[in-house]
Every structure is written in structure tokens, then in C-alpha cells.
Ligand SMILES: NC(=O)C1=CN([C@@H]2O[C@H](COP(=O)(O)OP(=O)(O)OC[C@H]3O[C@@H](n4cnc5c(N)ncnc54)[C@H](O)[C@@H]3O)[C@@H](O)[C@H]2O)C=CC1
């Protein structure tokens with residue numbers, strides 16, 4: 381039974397779902413980092429929000445871990461690169477808290493426009509400072525969205541409902557989508573120059589870190605207000621403080637900070653600053669949604685292999701998973717066949733799909749084929765890290781779908797090329813799910829992928845089968861099945877021999893010494 385650890389404050393619904401699906405679940409919100417390090421080795425899955433830091437060190441200790449699930453959107457607390465290298469899937473819930481976070485951004489905008497937190501404090505202190513809190517109307521004002529993905533789009537929709545004019549800077553936003561959203565796509569300079577209020581909705585990346593700094597602030601309208609409910613670090617906090625102090629920026633509302641938990645911060649204490657402690661996603665509706673979604677997604681992956689909303693592997697739907705599984709098995713076996721024959725640096729791996737296979741989601745099949753090829757070189761390779769490992773080794777990967785009619789209903793071909801050789805195997809599924817080899821090096825030969833096999837390249841000359849049979853017999857090796865194929869009579873041929881015992885090197889050497897034999901390899905599957 382798989383075992384999952386929940387180390388952050390998720391809705392208890394997650395625990396119920398995991399347990400209902402037969403997953404042993406430990407709910408330990410607020411687990412200290414040192415304890416996480418000492419227990420993580422026991423778990424197949426780890427469910428987190430933003431508090432747990434899933435570092436390279438945690439992942440290095442996570443010998444059984446298969447999946448990290450983020451009940452929320454941002455995965456900057458997970459070292460996704462290290463997770464990929466360790467073969468761990470990282471998944472999030474990209475939509476579950478988007479509306480709630482967009483609403484928080486709108487609430488922050490109102491809080492700034494009408495100084496609600498400050499007015500509340502003053503009123504409850506018995507001051508009745510009616511003339512102190514003169515606000516601004518939002519209707520007719522220009523809102524500048526930096527980032528117009530899921531949350532930015534919802535903010536745009538709500539802002540249009542408030543009769544605001546909305547500009548968006550997002551290099552990945554298409555003109556068509558901008559028209560649908562009723563926003564004007566602009567460059568950053570124009571947004572800074574025109575916006576009365578700027579709200580940030582991008583992830584924190586190398587291109588967005590410090591996107592609002594002193595230089596940017598200087599190009600903004602005097603009296604601009606800034607809202608950040610995305611990530612600390614998008615705004616250089618010291619530069620913003622200086623612009624608030626000088627009066628150039630009229631107000632700032634921040635939910636996220638460079639250092640969290642933010643118990644002290646340069647923005648704190650300014651009269652025109654409103655802060656919340658990373659509450660963007662904190663509504664009961666959003667928390668239920670993300671907990672439920674992540675528990676379902678992680679359970680699906682651990683129990684069926686279905687992958688949804690993963691950051692580092694292609695998606696496989698619950699419907700696809702049972703169909704793809706035998707193909708992934710076949711692709712891995714075929715890759716392994718080629719990999720076991722390859723002893724030099726691989727330049728390329730080509731995966732071809734024909735017949736029914738050509739209609740499938742090729743990414744998982746590709747990942748499985750690469751896994752098979754690399755397995756004989758690297759122990760730790762799996763479906764998650766195989767494409768990265770291939771890339772790191774400079775291996776060129778290609779996938780081709782053919783729409784020609786194959787001799788079999790469904791066919792995969794894996795071709796591995798090194799500096800000097802090309803190895804090609806063709807395989808199919810018999811009865812819908814049983815892997816079967818149907819060709820090697822362009823020669824038709826049918827065989828199962830047996831646990832122990834000899835792969836012999838020979839010339840189709842009399843005497844070979846008898847000689848091979850007696851050599852194996854004398855060595856006490858029983859032949860279970862024997863499959864032959866040849867290019868033409870008397871020409872290049874292949875023998876795939878399933879054996880019941882291990883064939884030692886001395887016997888292999890004497891088989892190789894037979895006059896008809898070109899090469900012989902012992903393979904295992
Ligand atoms: N405060 C909170 O509690 C919450 C914060 N968030 C954060 O909100 C942010 C946005 O989330 P979503 O809208 O769901 O993400 P998303 O991925 O749907 O949208 C992000 C958008 O940013 C754009 N983008 C990327 N690089 C950019 C750049 N250099 N300049 C301008 N735009 C750029 C992308 O094209 C994309 O459209 C994330 O950082 C997420 O972690 C999300 C949920 C809750």
C-alpha cells in the first residue's frame with residue numbers, strides 16, 4: 381500500500397480521500413524541516429502547500445518518493461530540477477485557488493483605494509477621522525496587469541466589471557486572447573507609463589525577478605498603486621519603500637514577500653502599505669478544492685499511473701493510462717533491447733509509431749523508450765528523468781508518427797544510433813497488451829522479451845543451429861524457445877534464443893567462434 385505524508389496545513393478532505401483510496405496517510409502539518417529529512421524515506425508521496433521546502437537534500441533522502449503534490453499553484457518551494465533528476469513527479473493544482481487569489485487582489489485594490497485597513501484601525505481606536513481617509517474611485521481608472529494567465533485573466537474580468545480600463549503585459553498572451561478578455565496587450569513601458577494601479581500575476585522566474593525596481597518605478601505615473609499577490613521578489617522591496625517614502629507611489633498592497641514568513645519587512649510601518657500574510661489562496665472554498673484535487677491526482681498517479689497537472693512529465697489521463705501502460709512496457713523493453721547492445725555514446729534515439737500506436741499520446745511512450753535505452757547505462761533512470769538525462773547526454777530524440785498501414789495493427793520502432801552503428805527493433809502488442817518483438821535490424825523475427833535471451837547475428841549457413849544447440853546443451857543450458865529470421869536465403873540472419881539458465885562468458889565466446897556467427901549477446905528483460 382503506498383504511503384503519503386501531508387506536511388502542510390491542507391484541508392482534512394485530502395486525508396479522507398487518500399485513505400478512501402487505500403493510501404496509508406500521515407497528516408503532520410507544520411512538520412519541522414529536520415524531521416521531514418529523517419522521515420521522508422518512508423513515503424511514496426508528499427503533499428505540501430508553500431510552507432514545506434522540498435529541497436534537493438529532502439529529495440536525496442526520499443528513496444521511495446514518486447510524487448510531490450502541491451495543493452496550490454506556485455511550486456517555487458519545490459526543487460523541481462532535483463525532483464526530476466530523482467525521478468519524482470511534481471504536480472500542482474493550477475486552477476483550484478485562482479478565483480480566490482484573484483478576489484484577494486481585487487480586495488487589496490479596494491483596500492488601497494479606500495484605505496480600509498487604516499480607516500478601520502482609526503475608527504476602532506475611537507478617532508472618527510472622517511476627513512483623513514479621502515479615497516479614489518476605481519471606475520474609469522487604468523489597471524495594469526503584469527502577467528495575464530489564469531489569475532490575471534480573472535482579475536481582468538472582475539476589473540472590467542468595475543468599469544476599469546485594463547492593460548496587460550504578458551509576452552505569452554496572444555492578441556486573440558487579449559481581445560476575448562477585453563484587455564489591451566501592451567509592452568511593459570506602456571503599462572508602467574499609463575497604469576493607475578499595477579497588479580502582478582506572474583511566477584517568480586529569472587525574467588520576472590525584480591520586474592518592479594527603482595528604474596521601473598521612476599517611469600510610472602506619480603500616485604500609482606501597486607498590488608502583489610503573486611510572489612515576493614517580483615518587486616524590489618527597498619526600491620518600493622523609497623518610492624512610497626518620496627510620495628511617488630501612493631500605496632502598495634502586498635500578500636507575498638521576499639522572505640516568508642515575513643515577521644519584519646522594509647515595507648512594514650508605512651502608512652500607505654497594506655499587508656496580508658500570504659492569504660491569497662486562503663478561503664475555505666479554495667482550500668477544499670486544492671486539497672481534493674491534489675489528493676485525487678496523487679492517488680491516481682500512485683495507484684494507476686495517470687498523470688495530471690505535472691510540472692515535469694507529460695500528462696496521462698485516467699482513460700489513457702490503462703491503454704498506454706502496455707505500450708510503455710513495450711517501448712521500454714524495445715529500448716532496453718537496443719540499450720543492452722550499445723556500448724558506446726548514443727547520438728540519437730528515434731521512436732516511430734504506426735497503426736493504432738500512431739493515434740496515442742506519444743510523450744509517455746517516448747519517455748519509456750528512452751528509459752529502456754538508458755537503463756543499461758544508468759541505474760537511476762526512470763520515466764520522469766529519462767528525457768532530461770538524454771538531453772544532458774546530448775542525445776537527439778525524435779518521434780515520428782506514420783499513417784501508412786503496418787503489417788500489424790499496431791507497431792513501434794525504436795532506432796538507436798551511435799557514432800558507428802544503428803540498431804533498430806520493431807515491436808507490437810499481441811492480444812492488445814502482450815509485448816512482442818517482430819523485427820531486428822530490418823529482419824523479420826518474432827519473439828517474446830524473455831527474462832534470459834541470446835541474440836545472435838549469423839549467416840544463414842547449414843550447421844549453425846545444430847552447433848549452437850550442442851554447445852548450449854553441453855554447458856547445461858536449456859533452450860526454451862528458438863526464433864530465426866533472415867534477410868534472404870544464405871544471407872544475414874538473426875537468432876533469438878530464450879534460455880532457462882545464465883550463459884557464461886566462456887560459452888558465449890565459443891558460440892561467437894562458430895564460423896557462421898558474427899556476434900552474440902546475452903540479454904535480460
Ligand atoms: N498569494 C497567493 O496565495 C497565491 C499566489 N499565486 C501566484 O500567482 C502567480 C500567477 O498564478 P497563475 O495566474 O495561476 O499562473 P499562470 O501560469 O496561469 O500565469 C502566469 C502568467 O505569467 C506570464 N508570464 C511569465 N513570464 C512573464 C514575464 N516575464 N512577464 C510577464 N508575464 C509573464 C505567463 O505567460 C502566464 O500567462 C504565481 O506566481 C502563483 O504562484 C497563486 C495562487 C495563490
Ligand SMILES: O=C(O)C(=O)COP(=O)(O)O
Pocket residue numbers: 429430431451452453454455477658659660661662
Ligand atoms: O498556490 C499558490 O501559489 C500560493 O501561493 C498559495 O500558497 P499557500 O498554499 O496558501 O501556502
